[in-house]
Amino acid sequence: MTSAPSLWAITRRSLVKDLRLEWRSKDAINSMLFFALLVVVIFSFGFDPTAEESRKIAGGLLWVAILFATVVALNQTWTREIRNQVMDAYRLSPAPPQALFLSKTIGNFIFVSILEVLMVPLFVVFYNLRSVGPVWQLLVVALLATWALVVNGTFFAALSIRTRSREIMLPLILFPISIPALLAMVDATTSILTGDNSPIFWMRLLAVYDLVFTTVSLVLFEPVVNAE
Amino acid sequence: MKILFKSCLVLTALLLGYGFCQAMYIAPTEATMGDVQRIFYYHLPSAWVAFLLFFVNFLASVWYLIRRSVAADAMALASAEVGVSFCTIVLITGPIWARPIWGIWWTWDARLTSTLVLWLIYVSYLVLRHYASGGQVPVLAAALGIFGFVDVPIVYMAIRWFRTQHPQPVIGGGQGSGLDPTMWHAVLWNLAAFAMLAFMFVWVRYRQAIVEHELEEAHAQASLDYETEGAQ
Numbered sequence: 105m106t107s108a109p110s111l112w113a114i115t116r117r118s119l120v121k122d123l124r125l126e127w128r129s130k131d132a133i134n135s136m137l138f139f140a141l142l143v144v145v146i147f148s149f150g151f152d153p154t155a156e157e158s159r160k161i162a163g164g165l166l167w168v169a170i171l172f173a174t175v176v177a178l179n180q181t182w183t184r185e186i187r188n189q190v191m192d193a194y195r196l197s198p199a200p201p202q203a204l205f206l207s208k209t210i211g212n213f214i215f216v217s218i219l220e221v222l223m224v225p226l227f228v229v230f231y232n233l234r235s236v237g238p239v240w241q242l243l244v245v246a247l248l249a250t251w252a253l254v255v256n257g258t259f260f261a262a263l264s265i266r267t268r269s270r271e272i273m274l275p276l277i278l279f280p281i282s283i284p285a286l287l288a289m290v291d292a293t294t295s296i297l298t299g300d301n302s303p304i305f306w307m308r309l310l311a312v313y314d315l316v317f318t319t320v321s322l323v324l325f326e327p328v329v330n331a332e
Numbered sequence: 333m334k335i336l337f338k339s340c341l342v343l344t345a346l347l348l349g350y351g352f353c354q355a356m357y358i359a360p361t362e363a364t365m366g367d368v369q370r371i372f373y374y375h376l377p378s379a380w381v382a383f384l385l386f387f388v389n390f391l392a393s394v395w396y397l398i399r400r401s402v403a404a405d406a407m408a409l410a411s412a413e414v415g416v417s418f419c420t421i422v423l424i425t426g427p428i429w430a431r432p433i434w435g436i437w438w439t440w441d442a443r444l445t446s447t448l449v450l451w452l453i454y455v456s457y458l459v460l461r462h463y464a465s466g467g468q469v470p471v472l473a474a475a476l477g478i479f480g481f482v483d484v485p486i487v488y489m490a491i492r493w494f495r496t497q498h499p500q501p502v503i504g505g506g507q508g509s510g511l512d513p514t515m516w517h518a519v520l521w522n523l524a525a526f527a528m529l530a531f532m533f534v535w536v537r538y539r540q541a542i543v544e545h546e547l548e549e550a551h552a553q554a555s556l557d558y559e560t561e562g563a564q
Binding site for chain 2 (some may be wrong): 256259260263264266267268269273276277279280281283284287288291305306309312313316317320324327328331
């Protein structure tokens with residue numbers, strides 16, 4: 105008799121399946137990208153900043169655009185599984201629900217990271233950006249911030265597909281909880297871009313936020329996924 | 333039970349009346365702010381009661397996930413609803429006071445902002461409860477209740493740091509440390525009155541939630557009986 109596959113093995117397999125599905129359909133990435141592009145263009149009509157001003161507001165604009173685009177991708181995370189009763193199959197299988205949650209979160213993390221890699225150059229061009237602070241710090245902030253968005257987002261997407269108005273529900277419950285993370289990512293980015301303040305406090309706060317909510321999500325995912 | 337409820341109701345009314353007298357007539361008029369300051373006797377007790385109720389919501393949510401008891405879910409619902417109502421009072425009485433004293437309705441000060449975020453979190457909790465349907469509501473709501481409460485210290489830290497980096501937009505935001513003893517009386521009496529009022533609201537809503545649940549069960553049972561009868 106072979107031993108049961110480890111949590112990590114199940115997570116990896118589920119993740120590979122999701123990535124393959126996304127690679128073939130490109131549902132999430134395409135809609136997310138186009139949505140983010142629209143937001144950036146509309147923002148640049150709304151504000152007409154100079155290089156100095158844009159350094160101050162770009163952090164906020166960038167993260168708000170990414171937040172909105174992330175919601176578009178998150179909404180599709182679980183609907184795919186609902187359609188063919190895959191969620192019921194997951195519930196019946198002996199695989200730990202945490203593996204399912206982790207694979208979905210990592211998948212979303214990858215999608216949003218791809219979005220960021222494509223969006224940031226666009227921002228630099230449209231808003232004429234040049235960072236005063238060190239750029240590697242921006243990379244750390246981006247990693248921490250993206251995880252903060254997707255870990256709660258994936259969890260709340262699993263919550264909101266159970267409700268009557270799925271698509272509207274997700275931002276309504278995700279945004280209030282994410283306010284401190286959003287504040288941290290925006291202020292950290294602005295601090296680095298302008299070089300005025302140290303972003304260290306905000307990076308720490310993001311790290312704490314990630315740690316706390318990853319733990320809470322992993323603990324609470326099982327009752328949520330099994331709620332009939 | 334009915335007698336206890338009615339006597340609690342009378343006690344609440346008496347406390348509210350006495351608290352009102354204390355706040356409006358007995359407490360001295362504040363030296364610089366004048367009578368406007370009296371709203372403080374309603375503002376502060378509402379805030380404390382709201383925070384207490386959010387804590388009750390958290391405990392009830394945790395308890396529900398452990399025991400799956402209907403009572404815990406009813407308590408979570410009742411405390412969140414009443415908590416949001418009291419938090420709304422805080423957010424309304426604050427600006428009424430701030431307009432004549434600070435000259436502005438609102439400022440993104442640490443306390444104001446954290447209270448607003450708290451209010452948003454628990455409104456989203458009520459929205460979720462409203463839109464979800466069926467037997468899964470309590471589990472989803474309990475999960476969100478725990479998320480919301482865990483978020484509170486992070487919100488507080490973030491916003492305090494956010495504000496201390498910037499200069500304070502207004503002067504003399506705090507109430508100051510020296511409260512006159514009669515002012516303290518007014519605060520404490522009103523706190524007792526508001527705590528009692530909140531308790532009564534929670535009691536009523538809790539009973540309603542329990543009865544609602546029993547009614548649903550009875551309906552389900554009735555339709556089940558009907559079906560079995562039809563099959564025979």
